[in-house]
Amino acid sequence: MSLNKTLVDMDYLLKEAPREKHFITGAQAMAEAVKRASVDMAIAYPITPQSEVMHLVGDIFAQGHIKEYYRAEEELGTMSAIAGAARAGVRLFTATSGPGLLRGLEAIVSWPGHRVPCVLGVLTRVVNAPLSIQPDNIEMAYLLHSGIVLLHAENQQDTFDMTLAAFAITEKVDVYIPVAVATEGFFVTHAKGYVDMTSEELAFNEPDPYAAPVPAMDNEVPPARIQRDAPVQKSNFMSYLIHSVWQQEIWDSNKRAMKYIYQYLGGPIEVQNPEADVFVLASGCAAAQAREAHRYAQEEGLSVGFIKVKAIRPFPKEEIRTALKNATTVIIPEHNIIGWLAAEVKAAIPNSGIVVDGPRVYGGMTLPVELIMEQVYMALGMKSETLQA
Amino acid sequence: MSLRYMIPVSKFKKYLPKDYVELVDYGPFGKDYSDVGVKNMGTYKELVEEHPMCSGCWMAYYIKIIFASLPNPEDTVTIGTAGCGRLAISQAAVPFIYGNYGDQNAMASGITRAFRLRFPDRHKDVITIAGDGGMMDIGFSMTMHAWFRRERFTTIMLDNEVYGNTGGQESGMSMEGAILKMSPTGKKFGKMPAMQLAITAGCVYVVKMSPTNINKASKAIRRAIFAARTLGPTFIHAYTSCNIEYSIPTNDVFRDAKEMEKGRFAFEEYMTPEAKELFAQIESKNKREVS
Numbered sequence: 001m002s003l004n005k006t007l008v009d010m011d012y013l014l015k016e017a018p019r020e021k022h023f024i025t026g027a028q029a030m031a032e033a034v035k036r037a038s039v040d041m042a043i044a045y046p047i048t049p050q051s052e053v054m055h056l057v058g059d060i061f062a063q064g065h066i067k068e069y070y071r072a073e074e075e076l077g078t079m080s081a082i083a084g085a086a087r088a089g090v091r092l093f094t095a096t097s098g099p100g101l102l103r104g105l106e107a108i109v110s111w112p113g114h115r116v117p118c119v120l121g122v123l124t125r126v127v128n129a130p131l132s133i134q135p136d137n138i139e140m141a142y143l144l145h146s147g148i149v150l151l152h153a154e155n156q157q158d159t160f161d162m163t164l165a166a167f168a169i170t171e172k173v174d175v176y177i178p179v180a181v182a183t184e185g186f187f188v189t190h191a192k193g194y195v196d197m198t199s200e201e202l203a204f205n206e207p208d209p210y211a212a213p214v215p216a217m218d219n220e221v222p223p224a225r226i227q228r229d230a231p232v233q234k235s236n237f238m239s240y241l242i243h244s245v246w247q248q249e250i251w252d253s254n255k256r257a258m259k260y261i262y263q264y265l266g267g268p269i270e271v272q273n274p275e276a277d278v279f280v281l282a283s284g285c286a287a288a289q290a291r292e293a294h295r296y297a298q299e300e301g302l303s304v305g306f307i308k309v310k311a312i313r314p315f316p317k318e319e320i321r322t323a324l325k326n327a328t329t330v331i332i333p334e335h336n337i338i339g340w341l342a343a344e345v346k347a348a349i350p351n352s353g354i355v356v357d358g359p360r361v362y363g364g365m366t367l368p369v370e371l372i373m374e375q376v377y378m379a380l381g382m383k384s385e386t387l388q389a
Numbered sequence: 390m391s392l393r394y395m396i397p398v399s400k401f402k403k404y405l406p407k408d409y410v411e412l413v414d415y416g417p418f419g420k421d422y423s424d425v426g427v428k429n430m431g432t433y434k435e436l437v438e439e440h441p442m443c444s445g446c447w448m449a450y451y452i453k454i455i456f457a458s459l460p461n462p463e464d465t466v467t468i469g470t471a472g473c474g475r476l477a478i479s480q481a482a483v484p485f486i487y488g489n490y491g492d493q494n495a496m497a498s499g500i501t502r503a504f505r506l507r508f509p510d511r512h513k514d515v516i517t518i519a520g521d522g523g524m525m526d527i528g529f530s531m532t533m534h535a536w537f538r539r540e541r542f543t544t545i546m547l548d549n550e551v552y553g554n555t556g557g558q559e560s561g562m563s564m565e566g567a568i569l570k571m572s573p574t575g576k577k578f579g580k581m582p583a584m585q586l587a588i589t590a591g592c593v594y595v596v597k598m599s600p601t602n603i604n605k606a607s608k609a610i611r612r613a614i615f616a617a618r619t620l621g622p623t624f625i626h627a628y629t630s631c632n633i634e635y636s637i638p639t640n641d642v643f644r645d646a647k648e649m650e651k652g653r654f655a656f657e658e659y660m661t662p663e664a665k666e667l668f669a670q671i672e673s674k675n676k677r678e679v680s
Contacts, residue, residue, distance in 0.1 A: 040506055043499070067506050073534035077495040080488060080531065084468070084496030087486055088503030106489050209507070217484045218504065219464050219513065224395030226412055226482040 003064050005203040007038065010168035013204055014161060014264050019196035026188035029156040029195050030095065030121050030181070031056030033163035034066070036198060037119075038206045040090035041068040045078045048133045049185035050097035050123040057093065065200075066093075075100040079107030086116040089209030089216030091167065095121030097185055101139045102127055105146075112147030112177040112250045115214040117170040119163065120148070122182035123189045124284075124335075126363055134364015135184040137284060138336040140312065143180060144344075147250045149257045150313040151265075152283040153183035154291075156193035158310070165264035167204055173213045174256045182312075184285035184335060186364075258314045268311035269319045273298075276305030277328045278379045281320070283309040283341055286333045286367055293333075293372040304376055309341065317348040329379035330355050333372050337362040391464045392419045412436075412482050418463045427457045427607040436462060440477035445639030447646055448547050448629035451600050452477045455518065455545060458610040459483070465514040466500065468493045470528065472520040473554045473631075474547045491528025493517040494535035497542045505541075512618045515542040521562035522552050525581050529561075536590035536622045543617045544592075544624045545610070546583060549631035557634035564653075569634070584657060587624040593661045594620075599628040599646045599654035609658070615671055616664045628654040 008017065013036065024032070030053050034042065042061065044054035061069035072078040075096055082092050096104060101122060111118070124137040143150050149169060153159040159181065166179035183189065215221035261268050272294055282290035287308040297304035307323055307330075309316065324330055324345075332342040332355060339357055346352035356379065359371040377383065396413055397405055412418070415434035417425035425433050436456035442449035452474060459465050468486045469475040470493050479485050488496045497517045504513040524532050524546040532544065551569055552558040559572035565579040587595045594616040600606035606627070613623035628649045630637055637645050650656065660668070 041499075041503060068502050070502075070538070072495070072498075073530050076489075076492060077498075077531045077534060080492035080495035081499030083488060083492075084486070084499030085503040086499075087466070087496075088500045088507060090503040090506060107492060110489055217466055217486060217500075218507065219391040219466070219484065220394060220508075222394050225484040226395055226409065 005201055007205045008202050010165065010204055010264060013198055013202060014164060017198040017202050019198055022195050022197050023192050024156060024195050025052070025190055025192050026153075026156045026159045026183055027052035027056060027123070027190065029160040030163050031060060032195070032197055032200070033160045034093050035060045035200055036203050037093070037164060037167040038091060038203045039066045039093045040207070041085055042066055042093045043078045043081050044069065044071050044094065045073075045075055045096070045100065046071075047097045047100040049125055049135070049189045050095050050100065050121065052189060053095045053121055053123060075104035076107055079104035079111075082118050083107055083111060083114055083116050086114070086118055087217040089207070089212060089218055089221070091171075091207045092118035093121070094118070095123060097123045098125035098127045098139050099131070102142065105142060108143075108148065109146040112254070113246060115176050116178055117176050118178045119166040119170060120178055120180040121163065122180050123185045124182060125185045132364055135186050135285070136336055136362045136364055137182065137184060137334070138338060138340075138362070140182050141336070141338060141340040144313060144340065147177060147247070147254055148313065149175070149177060149179040149254055151179065151181050151261075151310060152312050153181060153188065154284060154287040154308060155188060156195045159183050159188060160195050160197060162265065162310070164204065165260070168264060169257055169260045171207055171212070172257070172260055173211070175253050175260065176213050177250060177253050179257070182284065187285045255314045258311070258316070261311050265310055267319070268309065268314070268316035269323065270308040270310065271323050272306040273303065274305060274323060276303045277326070278303070278376060279305040279307055279324060279327050279330045280333065280372055280376065281307040281309065281330050281345060282333050283312060284335065286335055289367045289369055290333055290372060292369040293376060296369060296373055297376055302376065302380060312344070315344055315348065320345060320348050321350070324349055324354070327354055331372060331375040331379065332356065333358065333367055334360045335362065335367060336360065395463065416482065417457070417459070422460065425457070427454055427603045430457050436483055437477060437481045440480045442473060442477050443633055445632045445637075445642045446473070447632065447642050448474055448549060449477050451547065451606070451627055451629045452481075452518070454600060454603055454606050455516070455610055456481050456483065458607040459514070460611055460614055461512065461514055464512065465516065468497050468500070468515065468517045470519045470523040471554065472523050474518055474520055478518055491519070491523045491526070492531055493519050493523065493528060494540070494544060495531040498535050498538065498540045501540060501542045514614050514618070516545060516614065517542065518545045518547065520553070521546060521548040521550060522560045525561045525583055533586065533590050536587060536592050536624070539591055539621045541617050541619070541621060543613045544622065545613070546624070546626050547629040548583075548626060549629050549634075550580070551631050551634045553631040553634055580653070583626045584624075584659070587626075588659050592622045592624045594623040594664045595626070595659040596624075597626040597654060597657045599650040601643065601646050601650055605656070612668055616660070616667060620661070620663050620667065
């Protein structure tokens with residue numbers, strides 16, 4: 001089945017192509033992005049709350065937008081098959097959630113080193129016991145040290161835009177490592193929001209395996225891989241050396257993704273009221289609540305800054321350091337118990353004492369704006385009703 | 390393209406490593422099987438020469454047979470996992486993908502499907518080669534499910550009945566009662582019935598053998614590759630002893646393999662009627678090719 005699509009570059013698709021407003025779920029937004037990305041192959045395995053994304057991707061496969069699709073045996077099988085298919089030079093998508101991500105993690109953490117370009121949707125949920133299917137983004141902490149590029153979507157619109165951008169970023173010659181787009185399960189995947197979408201008749205240019213910096217193992221793209229010297233196995237010394245230069249290159253590739261995050265997504269952070277002393281900084285769904293806190297503060301005539309972190313890897317250390325240069329307090333609300341974002345920010349700034357660890361909710365709880373406001377009042381030396389009670 | 394992409398332009402040839410040039414000039418690439426293959430080993434530049442396997446390693450011998458049997462080495466990709474075998478497989482002049490633990494058949498599922506998307510009119514042979522641990526223990530689910538899904542590639546299990554590379558631990562393919570590391574009082578259950586599992590899971594061609602006869606071994610490998618191109622998954626379960634962990638003196642390795650041939654690795658071949666028909670066609674076309 002071949003659909004009549006006009007192929008365009010990602011700059012046009014994301015920044016210039018006419019858009020139409022739709023009211024859709026986050027799962028739909030991710031699948032709609034996949035529909036427009038000229039994906040060759042998608043591999044699915046069910047887990048709540050990710051399943052809806054891969055159901056919808058299955059539907060768009062049946063409609064002819066994707067060439068190949070199947071349900072794998074489990075997540076390690078899924079992620080390994082992605083690694084296999086990548087060697088054949090095709091464009092790939094899969095998604096998972098929480099325990100599924102951890103089950104596939106052995107393969108996922110090897111993707112960057114294997115130079116697997118693909119897009120991974122991460123629809124977060126609880127991974128730790130007592131088990132729950134509810135949103136909690138602690139699983140993202142496990143991706144921070146994998147080498148993968150990691151974007152965190154605040155809402156349905158972000159999910160659409162970031163997923164599309166991810167397909168361009170992952171195949172860049174100077175990146176060529178996988179890109180994960182994470183967002184909170186249920187809060188974003190199952191809730192509807194307004195998404196300005198491009199026409200489905202426009203699709204991202206098809207991948208060109210001959211332009212890949214790491215040639216596909218298809219016996220087509222030179223150089224011929226018939227050399228017999230497997231140097232990693234030659235000696236421990238060679239093994240150390242090759243591993244170290246290789247991983248340095250992976251992390252450099254990860255850093256080089258930053259310029260494309262600027263190009264396609266307008267940069268890794270969004271700052272409101274940069275002159276403020278007190279900031280609320282957050283990513284993903286927590287950023288939506290932090291944005292509300294910023295609005296509450298404005299309504300109450302309080303000067304509070306807002307920073308949304310869109311890119312978790314590469315982590316925008318310099319951007320955050322600059323944005324917080326004159327800050328006296330930075331409040332970091334999160335949807336997990338460990339506070340991985342707070343830890344990242346503390347490591348990025350010279351005065352980590354200004355960080356307020358929280359508020360944090362976990363196990364799938366919602367994050368009331370009032371919890372953030374309490375911290376805001378405290379930082380401004382005001383007394384809140386809750387605190388008085 | 391597949392053959393052409395490895396042949397250097399004449400002016401560049403002298404700058405290439407000698408080994409590479411010899412492979413192109415005197416290797417099996419693009420040649421008729423009757424001129425190369427297992428029968429002529431020693432007379433042409435083989436795909437596996439040096440390897441770091443132990444002296445007397447029966448697995449290394451069988452791996453050489455696998456590579457000498459490839460119907461289309463210039464269009465073949467092999468996939469393996471941790472274990473002794475990959476030390477030799479990675480020394481073959483054929484692209485080799487070393488994945489994560491036991492995931493070879495999942496990787497092969499992805500790559501064969503992707504090859505068929507990109508090259509719908511061509512055969513790109515994909516062969517997974519892994520040990521008994523990689524196939525039947527840690528990779529069991531991915532091995533079985535690739536077969537249930539009827540993925541069209543060849544699976545070869547190098548069964549030495551032990552985890553050789555990690556130091557001699559019990560595997561699911563070890564014999565009942567075998568005293569090995571991690572089974573200090575003897576293994577409590579028998580060998581997993583790999584051949585029956587493969588047939589039940591839908592493999593269209595399955596062989597169990599102790600590869601003492603190179604022509605017979607080669608014929609099975611080639612049949613498995615030909616059938617996997619169009620019909621479905623194929624599986625070869627080959628005995629490849631670990632002379633170290635089972636303390637088989639080097640001089641007795643072949644004798645041991647012959648004994649196995651009379652015992653639990655007696656030759657067994659299963660094929661579907663479609664596979665039988667396919668082999669009749671291929672083998673009548675080129676009688677010289679298959680002994």
